[in-house]
Amino acid sequence: MSDDHDHHDGDEHELRVSKIRSGTVIDHVRGGQALNVLAILGIDGSEGEEVSVGMNVPSDRLARKDIVKVEGRELSQDEVDVLSLIAPDATINIVRDYEVIEKHRVEPPEIVEGVLSCPNAGCITTSGEPVDSRFEVLEDGVRCDYCGTIVRDEIAALIDT
Amino acid sequence: MRHDHLITSKQLTREDIETILDRAAEIDADPSAVADRHTNTLLGLLFFEPSTRTKMSFETAMKRLGGDVVDMGSVESSSVKKGETLADTVRVIEGYTDALVLRHPKQGSATMASEFVDVPLVNAGDGAGHHPSQTMLDLYTIRENAGLDDLTIGIMGDLKYGRTVHSLAHALTNFDVQQHFISPESLRLPREVVYDLHQEDGGAGIREHESLEEVLASLDVLYVTRIQRERFPDEQEYQKVAGEYQIGSETLEAAGDDLTIMHPLPRVDEIAPEIDETDHAAYFEQAHNGVPVRMALLDLLLSDDEAADRRGGEADE
Numbered sequence A: 001m002s003d004d005h006d007h008h009d010g011d012e013h014e015l016r017v018s019k020i021r022s023g024t025v026i027d028h029v030r031g032g033q034a035l036n037v038l039a040i041l042g043i044d045g046s047e048g049e050e051v052s053v054g055m056n057v058p059s060d061r062l063a064r065k066d067i068v069k070v071e072g073r074e075l076s077q078d079e080v081d082v083l084s085l086i087a088p089d090a091t092i093n094i095v096r097d098y099e100v101i102e103k104h105r106v107e108p109p110e111i112v113e114g115v116l117s118c119p120n121a122g123c124i125t126t127s128g129e130p131v132d133s134r135f136e137v138l139e140d141g142v143r144c145d146y147c148g149t150i151v152r153d154e155i156a157a158l159i160d161t
Numbered sequence B: 001m002r003h004d005h006l007i008t009s010k011q012l013t014r015e016d017i018e019t020i021l022d023r024a025a026e027i028d029a030d031p032s033a034v035a036d037r038h039t040n041t042l043l044g045l046l047f048f049e050p051s052t053r054t055k056m057s058f059e060t061a062m063k064r065l066g067g068d069v070v071d072m073g074s075v076e077s078s079s080v081k082k083g084e085t086l087a088d089t090v091r092v093i094e095g096y097t098d099a100l101v102l103r104h105p106k107q108g109s110a111t112m113a114s115e116f117v118d119v120p121l122v123n124a125g126d127g128a129g130h131h132p133s134q135t136m137l138d139l140y141t142i143r144e145n146a147g148l149d150d151l152t153i154g155i156m157g158d159l160k161y162g163r164t165v166h167s168l169a170h171a172l173t174n175f176d177v178q179q180h181f182i183s184p185e186s187l188r189l190p191r192e193v194v195y196d197l198h199q200e201d202g203g204a205g206i207r208e209h210e211s212l213e214e215v216l217a218s219l220d221v222l223y224v225t226r227i228q229r230e231r232f233p234d235e236q237e238y239q240k241v242a243g244e245y246q247i248g249s250e251t252l253e254a255a256g257d258d259l260t261i262m263h264p265l266p267r268v269d270e271i272a273p274e275i276d277e278t279d280h281a282a283y284f285e286q287a288h289n290g291v292p293v294r295m296a297l298l299d300l301l302l303s304d305d306e307a308a309d310r311r312g313g314e315a316d317e
């Protein structure tokens, strides 16, 4: 796997968002999506996680990017893959003792469970039943496994918060 | 057919569909042969919205197989009224019965319910979603009258809201069928459905039209559905549009002699009564076919594992 993360870019964000000791750095998030990244991962600070967010940081690869750093938590591939829906260019860096020990891209999962809420008011998943939402991930959107509704734009708006 | 539940016709392969239709034909030819096939079997009828016709058809089918039904009754008199979830209701009723038939106003309700039960569950309509037993009886009627391969069908009327139409169109992509969709602009097929049909079919057999004239002469089957008044802002607009999609004897002058006309019923004025007496009319036969087709579905779903294995074994050879 080629590593196209450029050093200048790296220096740039270190100036803006403090280094973390151990945890996860989510880099190359599309500008303005950082809070959606946290929402989709279910991270709201209520469990005491140290979270730092850089928004609209200049980037070589994206005109403007966001960065999210979560101290003390190593996110699994399954957890981060859901980010491909809103941050397809994101890179995931797992950090231990200030060293990046693992680095990978997000891959679109086949299905997304319990993360998004179906926009169809006639769908059984939004009717107070004890069932998690489940969406099939299409090339250009997501489709509710229960009612078949397809969403292509504004997937971030479906994030179940 | 090796499915635990019947939720949508999309889950069925061509082989599954042929297994169901072949079984329905056997039963249709000699119903007495299966009169004792499912004695002591109880079918639970869970109708969360009224549909007397569909319910009676399932009830008849179960009783003609030697079994019986228990009916939840109307929603007003049930626990649902007290706020019970569907997930709880099906888990309770599954303990009373050997199989369930569910009709519910929410889309995806049958999919969800099937995740909570072990007995076979048949979707008898989930809101604007699916109604596969209707689709099977439609396919059965088409096969009996015109065959399912090398077929040209016109599907006309309310294609936007008509779930019957969506399910049928999906199922027909399993066969060598040219499908023409005829409707006013405002009631065209939803884009999701068109997307799926093109995915399944490669797009070769799907065309949309605003006028029946364009295609009538080429059709083997014309499937007519009702255009409902409430889809239009005012009476005048409705009359103008609906009038263009009604079938009378004059309309049929341009049709082939062997054209089969179908309709899921009830009709209002989409098909003039004078058509009923012609060889074109297949809609009452279509309604009657609901019983042998539902008998076939219940029989296949209720047959024991041994029989399922046997069928699976045959399919593998």
Ligand SMILES: [Zn+2]
Pocket (backbone or CB within 6 Å): A118, A119, A120, A123, A124, A125, A144, A145, A146, A147, A148, A149, B108
């Ligand atoms: Zn849905």
